Amino acid sequence: MEPRRVLVIDDEAIFTNLVKLNLEKTGRFTVREVNNPLEALAAAREFRPQVVLLDVIMPGRDGGQVLAELRAHEFTYLPAIFVTATMTQQGLQQRDDKIEGVPFIAKPVEPKKLIKRIDEVLGYS
Amino acid sequence: MQDQLSTEFSSLAGAVPMGMDPFSMLLTDPDAGVKSLLDALPDQFYIKDRHCRFVFANSATASFLQRSLAELIGKTDYDLFPHSLADEFMAEEKELLASGRPLVNREVCIADPADKPRWELTTKIVLRNDRGEIVGLLGINRDITDHKQAEEQLRLQGEALAAAANAIIITDSAGVIRWVNPAFTKLTGYTADEAIGANPRILKSGQHDSAFYRQMWETIQSGQVWHGDVVNKRKDGRLYVEETIITPVRNASNAITHFIATKQDVTERRQAQEQLQQLNADLARSQLELLETYENLKHAQTKLIQAEKMEIVGRLAAGVAHEVRNPLAVLAMGLGYIEGNLPPNQPTTTTVVDSMRDAIVRADAIICELLDFSSPRVLDLTDQDVTRLADRSLLLVKHELRRHKIEVVREFAPDLPLQRVDRIRIEQVLVNLLMNAIQAMAEGGRLTVRTLRDATGAVVAEVCDTGPGIPTAQLKKVFTPFFTTKPVGIGTGLGLAVAQSILAQHGGELTVTNQSGGGVCARVIFHITDKEADHGT
Numbered sequence: 275m276e277p278r279r280v281l282v283i284d285d286e287a288i289f290t291n292l293v294k295l296n297l298e299k300t301g302r303f304t305v306r307e308v309n310n311p312l313e314a315l316a317a318a319r320e321f322r323p324q325v326v327l328l329d330v331i332m333p334g335r336d337g338g339q340v341l342a343e344l345r346a347h348e349f350t351y352l353p354a355i356f357v358t359a360t361m362t363q364q365g366l367q368q369r370d371d372k373i374e375g376v377p378f379i380a381k382p383v384e385p386k387k388l389i390k391r392i393d394e395v396l397g398y399s
Numbered sequence: 400m401q402d403q404l405s406t407e408f409s410s411l412a413g414a415v416p417m418g419m420d421p422f423s424m425l426l427t428d429p430d431a432g433v434k435s436l437l438d439a440l441p442d443q444f445y446i447k448d449r450h451c452r453f454v455f456a457n458s459a460t461a462s463f464l465q466r467s468l469a470e471l472i473g474k475t476d477y478d479l480f481p482h483s484l485a486d487e488f489m490a491e492e493k494e495l496l497a498s499g500r501p502l503v504n505r506e507v508c509i510a511d512p513a514d515k516p517r518w519e520l521t522t523k524i525v526l527r528n529d530r531g532e533i534v535g536l537l538g539i540n541r542d543i544t545d546h547k548q549a550e551e552q553l554r555l556q557g558e559a560l561a562a563a564a565n566a567i568i569i570t571d572s573a574g575v576i577r578w579v580n581p582a583f584t585k586l587t588g589y590t591a592d593e594a595i596g597a598n599p600r601i602l603k604s605g606q607h608d609s610a611f612y613r614q615m616w617e618t619i620q621s622g623q624v625w626h627g628d629v630v631n632k633r634k635d636g637r638l639y640v641e642e643t644i645i646t647p648v649r650n651a652s653n654a655i656t657h658f659i660a661t662k663q664d665v666t667e668r669r670q671a672q673e674q675l676q677q678l679n680a681d682l683a684r685s686q687l688e689l690l691e692t693y694e695n696l697k698h699a700q701t702k703l704i705q706a707e708k709m710e711i712v713g714r715l716a717a718g719v720a721h722e723v724r725n726p727l728a729v730l731a732m733g734l735g736y737i738e739g740n741l742p743p744n745q746p747t748t749t750t751v752v753d754s755m756r757d758a759i760v761r762a763d764a765i766i767c768e769l770l771d772f773s774s775p776r777v778l779d780l781t782d783q784d785v786t787r788l789a790d791r792s793l794l795l796v797k798h799e800l801r802r803h804k805i806e807v808v809r810e811f812a813p814d815l816p817l818q819r820v821d822r823i824r825i826e827q828v829l830v831n832l833l834m835n836a837i838q839a840m841a842e843g844g845r846l847t848v849r850t851l852r853d854a855t856g857a858v859v860a861e862v863c864d865t866g867p868g869i870p871t872a873q874l875k876k877v878f879t880p881f882f883t884t885k886p887v888g889i890g891t892g893l894g895l896a897v898a899q900s901i902l903a904q905h906g907g908e909l910t911v912t913n914q915s916g917g918g919v920c921a922r923v924i925f926h927i928t929d930k931e932a933d934h935g936t
Contacts, residue, residue, distance in 0.1 A: 296736050360717050360724075382728040384732070
């Protein structure tokens with residue numbers, strides 16, 4: 275099966291790089307990193323991702339705004355996962371694993387769990 | 400002179416009720432029985448001639464005038480009394496001698512400049528000879544000074560009673576009114592004429608029961624003073640309150656002859672008292688309200704300060720979470736990558752990687768608790784069986800219990816009423832308490848988990864360990880955020896603070912005490928008992 279295209283938007287370059295390394299190592303994913311949220315739409319148009327991972331708190335534009343921008347354009351149905359560092363215990367337990375209807379995963383996250391989540395969102399699990 | 404007098408009085412027998420010539424008898428025979436009789440009289444007895452000169456005086460007269468009888472004979476009042484007084488007496492006697500009209504029971508005050516005034520009751524009559532001619536006079540004076548003083552005293556007392564501002568009633572022993580003073584009329588509207596002869600029950604208002612009057616009557620009849628407030632009715636029908644004192648009066652033989660009642664209108668005083676009491680009550684209520692308001696304000700202020708603190712802590716925690724979790728995420732990702740690239744059979748390296756992963760999990764747990772402690776919670780309330788929650792919580796720490804070789808004792812009360820709680824929150828609390836207990840018994844011990852109803856009917860869950868307990872000085876600090884008795888790296892010091900705030904949010908309570916037999920006992924007290932009817936389903 276052709277690798278799935280995963281767009282990773284996070285201002286932490288080391289993190290996006292490690293996500294890329296871990297995902298691509300499996301041979302099932304191709305990852306494109308975006309560290310400046312303002313460049314997200316342009317990158318998406320060029321990369322045509324099948325799923326997008328979004329950090330929530332970023333300088334300039336937060337993950338929610340970036341996703342709204344993408345969905346306002348040709349990525350209306352693009353599956354997305356928030357990767358958040360600020361989720362509380364209660365949030366983790368009570369929000370049905372979704373923020374505003376969008377699945378999320380809490381940082382810190384290990385590669386295996388992240389991959390599992392991506393598979394869930396893509397409907398492979 | 401004596402002879403002359405003797406001649407004049409020679410035939411007095413017809414004028415005085417004596418069967419002999421009294422004058423000659425008296426004077427010529429001083430030792431005769433009649434003279435000694437007259438001398439024995441306490442009253443003054445004397446005889447004067449037409450010129451008002453003493454012809455005879457008994458011992459009482461001589462003693463009063465401080466002269467001997469011999470000295471007195473032939474003297475007039477001018478020789479014995481001050482001039483003005485003598486004038487008066489002489490005028491009186493001359494009038495008597497001229498008219499022949501007797502002077503009966505005239506009260507005379509003889510002012511003694513050296514002593515108290517002396518009062519005398521004087522009766523004087525004329526003496527006639529057998530021809531009916533007035534030849535002199537006979538006087539009898541009685542000292543009535545004591546009587547007069549007593550009378551004066553009585554008059555004063557009577558006037559005092561009459562003038563008293565308080566109403567006064569004197570009744571006889573049967574309760575019939577004998578006398579009232581003007582203040583009584585002023586108070587009741589009844590005149591003395593209307594009141595005297597009547598019974599005091601004319602004042603009855605109907606505000607007191609018969610037992611009240613019976614007790615009053617029994618008290619005064621037994622000779623005791625009755626004192627009390629009575630609501631009475633005026634003649635015009637208006638009611639008033641009087642403070643009454645009824646005193647029984649006894650005669651010499653100790654029998655009650657009269658009752659004296661003094662009455663003071665205390666209607667205004669009563670009203671003032673009632674107003675004062677009302678004002679006092681109002682004041683007390685205002686004070687209470689003020690105190691309540693103050694307490695509420697204080698509470699609100701405390702909550703506000705707490706809320707502000709929590710907001711700051713919350714913002715801080717969110718910031719810290721973001722800043723710490725991002726590097727932790729890098730570490731976790733990196734570790735995952737390294738792990739995947741490890742050559743086989745490298746147990747030491749695997750252990751190192753596991754330790755690093757544990758460290759990440761631990762660091763993240765602290766962030767989680769910090770966020771949890773500081774972020775506002777919304778409770779998802781459902782009816783829950785506390786025993787089941789305790790059991791489930793035990794299941795969650797099953798591995799830890801096994802690892803530390805801890806024996807578990809379950810003492811669950813059956814049929815506890817359901818509690819409306821947030822299941823996840825309460826389980827979080829119970830797991831927290833269980834973890835504390837387990838960490839206190841790292842070398843093994845016995846964990847007792849109980850559910851019960853306490854004396855107040857509240858449902859309680861208890862987690863007790865057989866660990867070393869908490870030093871008394873530190874017991875009260877266990878709920879303080881970031882306070883911990885555990886070694887560095889084991890706890891954040893937020894667990895009990897979070898647990899307490901969760902329970903407080905439920906209207907419940909968390910207590911932590913040392914057990915007498917050693918170890919700690921944590922009690923979760925649920926105050927939600929309005930679901931008592933629903934027993935475990």
